[in-house]
Amino acid sequence: MSSLDQKFFQDTNVAIPPATDTLALSTAVGTVTTHVAKDTLFWEADPADYIFKVLRGTICLSKLLPDGRRQVARFCHAGDLVGLTASEDYPYSADALTDATTIRIRKCDLDEEFDANPAARESVLAAVQEELSAAQRQLMVLGRKNAVERVASFLIAMSEQALRQGEDGSVVELPMTRVDIADYLGLTHETVCRTLSGLKKSGVVAISDPHRIELLQRDILEDIAEDSEERRCAA
Amino acid sequence: MSSLDQKFFQDTNVAIPPATDTLALSTAVGTVTTHVAKDTLFWEADPADYIFKVLRGTICLSKLLPDGRRQVARFCHAGDLVGLTASEDYPYSADALTDATTIRIRKCDLDEEFDANPAARESVLAAVQEELSAAQRQLMVLGRKNAVERVASFLIAMSEQALRQGEDGSVVELPMTRVDIADYLGLTHETVCRTLSGLKKSGVVAISDPHRIELLQRDILEDIAEDSEERRCAA
DNA sequence: CGCCTGGTTGACCACTATCAAGGTTAGTGG
DNA sequence: CCACTAACCTTGATAGTGGTCAACCAGGCG
Numbered sequence: 001m002s003s004l005d006q007k008f009f010q011d012t013n014v015a016i017p018p019a020t021d022t023l024a025l026s027t028a029v030g031t032v033t034t035h036v037a038k039d040t041l042f043w044e045a046d047p048a049d050y051i052f053k054v055l056r057g058t059i060c061l062s063k064l065l066p067d068g069r070r071q072v073a074r075f076c077h078a079g080d081l082v083g084l085t086a087s088e089d090y091p092y093s094a095d096a097l098t099d100a101t102t103i104r105i106r107k108c109d110l111d112e113e114f115d116a117n118p119a120a121r122e123s124v125l126a127a128v129q130e131e132l133s134a135a136q137r138q139l140m141v142l143g144r145k146n147a148v149e150r151v152a153s154f155l156i157a158m159s160e161q162a163l164r165q166g167e168d169g170s171v172v173e174l175p176m177t178r179v180d181i182a183d184y185l186g187l188t189h190e191t192v193c194r195t196l197s198g199l200k201k202s203g204v205v206a207i208s209d210p211h212r213i214e215l216l217q218r219d220i221l222e223d224i225a226e227d228s229e230e231r232r233c234a235a
Numbered sequence: 236m237s238s239l240d241q242k243f244f245q246d247t248n249v250a251i252p253p254a255t256d257t258l259a260l261s262t263a264v265g266t267v268t269t270h271v272a273k274d275t276l277f278w279e280a281d282p283a284d285y286i287f288k289v290l291r292g293t294i295c296l297s298k299l300l301p302d303g304r305r306q307v308a309r310f311c312h313a314g315d316l317v318g319l320t321a322s323e324d325y326p327y328s329a330d331a332l333t334d335a336t337t338i339r340i341r342k343c344d345l346d347e348e349f350d351a352n353p354a355a356r357e358s359v360l361a362a363v364q365e366e367l368s369a370a371q372r373q374l375m376v377l378g379r380k381n382a383v384e385r386v387a388s389f390l391i392a393m394s395e396q397a398l399r400q401g402e403d404g405s406v407v408e409l410p411m412t413r414v415d416i417a418d419y420l421g422l423t424h425e426t427v428c429r430t431l432s433g434l435k436k437s438g439v440v441a442i443s444d445p446h447r448i449e450l451l452q453r454d455i456l457e458d459i460a461e462d463s464e465e466r467r468c469a470a
Numbered sequence: 471c472g473c474c475t476g477g478t479t480g481a482c483c484a485c486t487a488t489c490a491a492g493g494t495t496a497g498t499g500g
Numbered sequence: 501c502c503a504c505t506a507a508c509c510t511t512g513a514t515a516g517t518g519g520t521c522a523a524c525c526a527g528g529c530g
Contacts, residue, residue: 063371063372063374063375065375065379065380065461065462066461066462067462069379069380069462070379071374071375071378071379073371073374084364085364085368086361086364086365086368087368091368091371091372092371114357118353118356121353121356121357121360122349122356124360125356125359125360125363126321128360128363128364128367129319129320129321129363130321131367132363132366132367132370133320133321133322133326135367135370135371135374136298136308136326136327136370137298137326138374139298139306139308139370139373139374139377140298140300140306142374142377142378142421143306143377143418143419143420143421144300144304144305144306144421145300146517146518147517147518177475177476177477178476178477178478179476183378184378185378186377186378186379187518187519188518188519188520189476189477189478190477190478190479190518190519190520190521191517191518191519193477193478193479194478194479194518196478197478197479210476210477210478226300226301227300227301227302227304381485381486382485382486412507412508412509413508413509413510414508422486422487423486423487423488424508424509424510425486425487425488425489425509425510425511426485426486426487428509428510428511429486429510429511431510432510432511445494445495445508445509445510
């Protein structure tokens with residue numbers, strides 16, 4: 001087993017939450033792959049021959065309607081698996097938002113790995129369950145929350161992601177554009193801008209650079225995200 | 236192995252799609268449980284000690300915000316697994332919309348089954364992947380589709396469900412109320428009513444009974460659901 | 471330097487939520 | 501059997517949130 005092989009299934013960053021950790025896997029064959037920003041790893045409806053494990057960078061998973069409307073299903077960070085699906089074809093496109101490194105593994109090789117190492121399937125099952133759980137939380141965001149609540153939920157989630165990476169959760173780096181955020185939150189980029197400006201004006205966040213947001217009052221942001229009497233505070 | 240045990244992992248209805256089929260499992264211990272309409276199988280945040288396999292009836296999975304706003308994550312039918320989660324607690328409540336029968340199995344027993352029968356985990360992984368894929372499709376519905384498109388998508392999905400059960404897909408039985416549909420589609424029940432009335436007026440569907448909808452022009456409904464120039468046809 | 475992409479803000483308006491009323495059906499008790 | 505009640509469904513009038521359209525700004529790059 002080469003060191004590359006090992007790497008696919010080991011923790012690849014500071015801290016990966018247990019549920020998305022594929023540590024238990026051990027002998028699969030993968031290829032380290034680098035992507036520059038705006039690279040497409042694969043397109044929606046392409047045959048799903050490979051899965052990717054993100055080592056570094058941010059990957060954006062999105063779907064399109066025939067008329068061009070776009071929905072971002074997920075932003076993937078170090079430790080996340082991309083492209084694992086039961087179907088023949090990818091159900092979404094995957095684009096690198098930043099320069100990124102992944103380990104790419106053929107799906108059939110993964111199946112072999114599963115046969116050789118049942119614990120591998122266990123850890124992948126846990127990862128998919130966690131992904132499902134996140135998708136269901138996002139259903140609540142898209143179905144029932146208003147614009148401020150959506151943006152607040154997003155900022156809190158990004159902050160928690162930063163914390164998991166060992167960073168300080170009080171500052172959130174946003175590798176994606178306002179359009180990406182809007183397509184993730186089911187809003188327009190204008191509404192995302194306006195809402196962020198509102199939060200800034202009310203002192204809940206500070207925005208020096210568009211891609212760097214400081215959470216000045218995290219507790220209020222959490223109240224806004226979760227429901228909150230306080231959600232009118234930041235209009 | 237009792238016949239009850241067998242039953243948990245076998246096809247329990249006319250036709251269950253491969254991806255959600257848990258046929259491969261064979262020796263787990265489950266208990267047949269009956270529920271009357273409006274029964275709650277479990278509440279959001281209860282300890283997730285059991286999973287359920289639906290044999291008959293419709294189960295509604297939903298989440299609440301503190302202020303009472305509700306989002307339905309999924310309607311479960313015969314063959315579906317309910318309550319399978321990586322977390323300690325259920326991430327949603329499960330209510331029976333109709334009288335229903337399930338097989339209930341302790342999570343720890345399922346884990347034992349997995350150890351004894353690795354193929355079991357494989358089939359469960361496929362089921363969870365299918366569920367994830369459905370959730371991601373629903374993200375597009377909630378994030379990017381308007382009212383008519385959402386309702387059309389829902390009717391088509393229910394029709395496909397009926398087809399999988401061996402029924403005629405041209406008539407859709409809706410066991411849920413307008414409020415349930417609204418909470419699933421991120422709309423209000425008034426908007427659901429109005430939209431259905433619009434589709435009825437334009438001749439796309441017929442609604443004799445509120446819970447029985449006939450798809451008179453399935454092709455148009457599909458066009459509306461998918462994007463469509465035609466989506467103005469039914470306002 | 472000029473173009474292009476991305477971000478921000480404003481004016482206006484449409485879609486859907488909200489509020490309200492009335493209708494229908496099923497279940498319950500007299 | 502019928503009256504009463506309570507869900508549930510439907511439709512109408514009004515209002516508000518967020519979308520659309522438009523303009524302008526800032527930064528990066530050819």
